[in-house]
Amino acid sequence: MGPLIPQGVIDPGWSYVIAMLIGVGFGFILESSGFSSSRKIIGLFYGYDFTVLKVFFTATIVAMLGLLYFNYAGIIDLNMVYIPPTFIKSTLIGGVLMGFGFILGGYCPGTGMCAVGIGKIDAIVFVLGLYLGIFLFSEAFPLIEPLYMQDSLGGQKITEALGISTGLFVFLFIAIAIIGFNIAAFVQKKVKKASDY
Numbered sequence: 001m002g003p004l005i006p007q008g009v010i011d012p013g014w015s016y017v018i019a020m021l022i023g024v025g026f027g028f029i030l031e032s033s034g035f036s037s038s039r040k041i042i043g044l045f046y047g048y049d050f051t052v053l054k055v056f057f058t059a060t061i062v063a064m065l066g067l068l069y070f071n072y073a074g075i076i077d078l079n080m081v082y083i084p085p086t087f088i089k090s091t092l093i094g095g096v097l098m099g100f101g102f103i104l105g106g107y108c109p110g111t112g113m114c115a116v117g118i119g120k121i122d123a124i125v126f127v128l129g130l131y132l133g134i135f136l137f138s139e140a141f142p143l144i145e146p147l148y149m150q151d152s153l154g155g156q157k158i159t160e161a162l163g164i165s166t167g168l169f170v171f172l173f174i175a176i177a178i179i180g181f182n183i184a185a186f187v188q189k190k191v192k193k194a195s196d197y
Contacts, residue, residue, distance in 0.1 A: 006080050027114045036115040038106025038122060045103050047191040050184035057177045064170050088151035105129065 004010040010018075033055060034040050043049025070076040102108055105126040107115060112130060115123030141148070153161065159169045 003076065003080050007077075026110070027117060030111055030114040031118065035111045036118055036120065036123070038115070038120075041108070041111055042103065042106050047187045050181075050188055053184055054181060057180065061174055061177060064173065068166060068170055083155035083157060085155050086153040087149060088153065090148045090150065093147075101130075101133075 005012050005015055030036065033051070035052070035055075040049055040051055044052045067076065067078060067081075071078045098108075105112065105122075107123055107126050109127075109130060112123050112126045116127050157166075159166050162169070164172075
């Protein structure tokens with residue numbers, strides 16, 4: 001049955017309305033979870049708060065399992081889901097730059113916009129810097145396009161790249177998440193004990 005827009009169940013003209021509603025809902029959940037606080041976001045890097053890791057790992061697992069079982073049940077056709085192309089080198093460089101900005105500003109783009117929505121001054125400065133970065137990137141793109149387009153894997157799924165089944169990948173991902181949650185809890189206890197002294 002799904003995806004609904006490519007299958008013609010929902011008119012493509014509704015895509016922006018649906019995107020806006022999902023965005024507002026996502027922002028509401030971020031704010032309700034306390035993700036508009038830069039202290040909560042930065043806590044991941046300093047080891048005193050792993051809420052971000054737990055929430056986003058859990059969200060990924062729920063989405064993965066949902067898509068996997070919806071595909072098995074014939075509710076969604078995963079072959080029709082768009083997979084953006086992967087560019088190895090630019091992804092690695094972009095990840096490092098975004099991680100640096102994440103630590104420096106205390107927000108990611110989503111949490112930054114959420115904090116702007118409630119009037120946080122540091123978030124406003126962060127988002128202005130984000131838009132300045134987007135503008136500079138777009139102006140410099142002709143110069144860096146060869147680097148950006150290098151090492152393209154196309155729209156390849158990670159299961160195809162690793163040569164394993166989707167079910168096995170989901171199982172391994174959940175196992176890694178459980179191990180990660182336990183390591184995070186251990187680190188958080190150690191950091192809390194150290195800060196109590």
